[in-house]
Amino acid sequence: MDFIKETAGEKHPFVQLVFLGLLVGLGFIACILVSVLVIYLSYGTESMMAIFSGQLDLKGGAGATKILLTVQQLFFFLAPALLLGVTEGKNPNRFYGTAGPRINWLSLVFLIMLVAVPFMGWTTELNQKMHLPIALKKVEEWMRYLESQGEETTKAILKMSTVGGLLVNITVVALIPAICEEFIFRGALQRCFLRWMKNPHVAIWVSAAIFSTIHFQFFGFFPRMFLGAMFGYIYFWTKNIWYTVFAHFLNNAYAVCVAFYMQKHNLPIDKDDTAGLPWYVALISLALTVALFGSLKQQTKPKESIAGIEPHPNP
Template sequence: MKGFLPRTLHPGLQILLLLGFMVLCLCVAYAVIFAWGMGGFGLSVGEMITAMQRPADVPNGWGLMMMIQGVTLGLVFGGGALALASALGYGWAEYFNPRRLGAGWWLLAAGALILVIMPLMSVIIAWNAGAHFPAALHDFEVWARASEDRAAALTKFLTRFNTGARFLVGVVVVALVPAVAEELVFRGVVQKNLVRWFSPHVGVWLAAAIFSAIHIQFFGFVPRFILGLVLGYLYLWSGNILVSMAAHFTQNAFQLLLLYLAQQGALGWGFDADSNEALPWWWVLPSGLLTVGLLYVLHQRMTAVAPAPPTEMRILSREGVQQTT
């Protein structure tokens, strides 16, 4: 595949070009959103803008906002990353998967790691949610909490799954699309180039910080940063974007599943989706031990050097064993 940019382009320039492609894809996304809104939902431009601001007041507000979320993430993030790879003359698999998937169980293990780490993460989530800024930044803290409350209200509206069909749409838009699109950007492009620019560990940590900061959730920064580290090292060790995508999808989809089951009254222990309380220590301690153990196993298996192919071949025939090179 031939691109119009040199493959030797500096990593920093590649990241800047990614931003440029994302801006172009944003223009395309807006065109698709408004065309879909007017053609599929029968709304005028003014009605669509009103619906975006107050989706709960519009009959088709839920569907419209889901469409906007999916198109924006898919085209802006996913499209921007794929466009950069193409511009550099890479096939998509070649750019984002420098190594072939070592084994299918890597994907299952990545998902299992996310499930195992959740009780441990509950402690970090509870701590970060209750954190306070210094007195000099009190006004900023008030603004930040109000901003996050508004975002939480929109999230609660979008994750109101009163039918199975809505839940399936949520799995696609809230779990699958972000898992694919965000991994292409943050691990596939940003981390890859930061690793080239600095070093493997610096690249992973910087990419995780950017991944967390871009969500603009000050009272959820640390747990999302740690999630970014886990996803980053899975990609660094495996060399295959499907592994971090599997982990990211598991994180999103499992939370949606718990939320849906709670809304249907299928969880008997009084699950509260809005709670930031830490789980009991008898959940957290095994979670920490299993997380460390699973990370160790994944690191050992994923970074193991594959055996070299044989340099000679022996053929058994009626004349005996023959050796060829």
């Protein structure tokens, strides 16, 4: 638990979790008020009705949705995490670890995300084929309905034909969520769980499960949970939030760039480029990912002190 640099008088982790939940609730209210105001000023009432009715193909529907998602990220995720840090630590670097990242560690994180693509695609394909017992048929139908609604929203957001549209989507879908979600799920939530549970593996996987659940895409639950756990271990070992932000950004930006490529070549946007991979390719991908994680763990391990001189802390 040495990566947690607690400040003097820091509250009990359960109290922090309750306070964080309160901040998230207030952030949700602020999100609704701010997004309605900004969407109304930008597109008018027609776009708001398009969002509520799910008809995002109407004029301004996709743009209004991007505004809603951006405001949601800022007020629902980022603001509560930062406010928790301010009220407890007052120094973001001490509370979350925000020092400048090292190039060699960033390169290793890049390789991890690259070699993990086949395994993540394979788990996604398996998860999408999942079926609940007959007794839960209605539940499965509800889950698949939400999944289809989410897919339609994603298609509307990722509809782009120019480099400018690509850059906007990389900002809205990749950069902003990477920063906002990592600060609350890894920086705030995982940190609280680790202080409370004392077991890093439990804290990381519980945080990853919550991270996946909050997206309400049940047939992508397991790959997203694995992804959250990957981010969690990166944060635990590097002690720096920017490495997980970088990993999260790479994952989302990859999806945006693939969608852009598909549309430029008149291919279906929902076509999975990793679908149908043999199981042994996924196994090789998993083995390489684990090996690279082992290398990251070794490289980020603090050097032992020599002749009583304390080692320099990791950034």
